[in-house]
Amino acid sequence: MTDQSMRGFLDMVERDFPDEFVRIREPVRQEFDMTSMVFEFEKAGRTPVIQFENVEGFDMKVVTNLAGNRTLLGAALGVAPDALPAAYRERCQNYIPVETLDTAPWQEVTFEGDELDLTKLPIPLHFAVDAAPYITAGQLSARDPETGIDTTGFHRLMLKGKNKLGLSLHSRRRMYEFHRRAEARGEPLQAAITLGIHPIHYMGSMAYHYPPGVRKLEIIGGLFGAPYRVARCFDSDLEVPEGAEIVIEGEILANTHEPEGPFGEFTGYASYRSTENVFVAKRISMRRDAILHSVASGTAADHILISSISREAEILNTLQRNLPNVTGVHVPVITAGGLMAIVGMKKTAEGQARQAIMAALGTEFYCKCVVVVDDDVDIFNLSDVMWAVITRTRADKDFVFIPGAMGAILDPTSDPEDHTLTKLGVDATKPSGRDFAERLTIAGGQRDRVRGIMERAGFKL
Template identity: 35%
Template sequence: MTYLEAQDHLAKIKKEVVINHELAGVTKLFDGEKTCLFENVKHYEMPVISNVVFDRKSIADSVGVEVDKLIDKYLACMAEPLPCEYSQEKPAHKSCVQVGDAVNLLELPIPIHHEKDGGQYITAGLLIVKDVATGKQNVSIHRLQVFNEKEMGILILPRHLWHLFSQYEARGEALDIAICIGAAPALLLASQAITPYGVDELEIANAMLDNQLKLVKCETVNVDVPEHCEIVIEGKLVPSVRKVEGPFGEFPRYYGPAGDRPVINVTAICRREDAIYHTILPGTKEHLLLGGIAREASMLRTIAHTVPTVKAVHITFGSSCRYHAVVSIKKEHEGEGKNAILAAFSNSHEIKHVIVVDDDIDIFDADHVEWALATRFQAGEDLMLIKGSLGSKLDPSSDKGISDKIGLDATLRLDRDSNKFQVMRIPGLEQMKREDYL
């Protein structure tokens, strides 16, 4: 809070706000600009916070680096995670504990965000599970629909949580889970890391936080959670039970459909006395950037295996931080632009359009990228079209996820006529300042 206020990044919403739709609307008004602290939520004592991180700088600041070093730091921490120690202190989130019959999710200010959402959704919970065979934990964020006081539905795409849950389900056993709401941004970012199964994302977060992350044990489940968070919901992912969850307004700004989904039975709710409830409004910069930065890091690493001179990757907001990648390379061999495109596609099935440019182009400036396309790209030579591969099922233009993809190589040929591509320049412009002429 102190940081946000010092940076003038905090909008304190004093007016009474209704939890359904109105809270989402105000969050949207400040999307990309400010964190919203809702101090007066109708029918609830607990304040709500949204847009906790809202641009690249706020994320970089949260892990103590400059924006242009964020991906490097993330990759370094993924390469060398740091095991966490247990805290010896009683954590603040254990000052109010509900167990058994006392558990009541409906007391928390959990919003309905969009018009056709199936109900109230928890969207900013770090879902932690422990693989008891290795002691390593897995952390991920999932949309969680509140069904009643003690039950939630969960969407689990086939990644690491699904991998562990399906083993328990095959044995007819429930999987212990904990959901942490109101944890530090570094933990949210670490939860999105694209790693092999078995890498503990809390250890990545600990590396990002310079070994300051301590854990505490849960009350009713065998899971360790961060010492500092506002609310911890404990529960069991039950085997062989499915209930209808959804629809839900998702990151591409369309609704994900309703379907039969696994169910969590809540066994405890622990919270700070003065807890603040964090919600992530789907499709906002906060939502998109958390996934986008993780994908940029992963794609940079993959492309570097085949094009070592890759400089940076930008997965754009316009593509919901999922579908379009702009890649800059320092081309040293003819054909590397197309190899970078192939590597980008191999990195993520969600990627649909890739543009590769030379390293004199600012890939975070859409006009600059378009200029490269306009003046360095010829479709007959530089366009790669791939038909009928797997894309994102949430892209409504795909056929149940089957999608065409294109790669655009807008790098200059190495044997070009350098006179034709001489970029015009005004001598001395770099040193000139407007104020000196006013």
């Protein structure tokens, strides 16, 4: 049975991918060191899990960058990296009810009242622009006040005091709606923040499209291929992962707004836009030797890659219902994840690329640009994609604009008042039914031949 805890994942990485597990024993500062080290690794082409054993001024270890690496995420699901979107799509539709346990390791130590102090956690300050240290790996859970169905998802949490966190529900999805419904009744929303989850929970929490009666915890079970093991909170009927490191129970206040942000967001910009909500903590419980999980913020792959995979899966799902000749979808991390999608297709008729553009843009409102290419173009190689865009399009004919469409609030080009923006579709497929310029190619056998010569000349390929 898979160990469903964050520790289970860390053990797997250290055992099976030792080069992808880095321990930093030298003291590091709470300010900037942890997130900026993730960016230095990325600049060197690496995305290892990093565990900081010694954060100055704190006893607790911090682990980051658990989700920036397609190989490790594939290993977590037991599939090859390029099979991730398809595996994600299939397993997310196999809902498995949770298994509720009476006790959990995170119940070992618990603090409430005057003893509760969130400032004792080594919460990183990620960027110089950030208003305060931010919890970035807090899975917030709450129930729909009308149906009782719960959800769980990451939301940035600004440290505001011993028992207070600021948050922004800008994605305007289920949690935003649950809070709005509680507020309409004049009530706060009971909520719990879980820190220290397996990346499969992270993946499941990014599922967007599923029927209203389903619990995200059941989708996570589908991804694990087994019931997700959860335990009940002390102060509410919320259920959180049994394997968690830390659980913070409390509520999101009704009709209360306080300044929140700025925060270095996935777009690569400081975000000053926020719904400015307030979470008040009532209790914090943790393992005796709890490790703090932090997601590297900004444009780090740790922040973006799982959203990319879940959007690849959702868009593929929509497109292949109607266009079986779609060969793949890539949502690149470097274009801030969900803002852009590249679709590969084996075009058989004119107009299919535009069908794909409309369907892909309609699947996910974050998506503002869709590029469709022929299947001789490698959608995961952005140089190849740009080559196709520049050599296979005529701007007046192949670029489609959709003004006034719903965009992501955090997209700096979205209208500051109503958050709309102009979406773009690029048909970079060759015209069908007539000859087009012949692409230069080097045959596989020829490549093998010169690679052999190069290797014998001492070049490591």
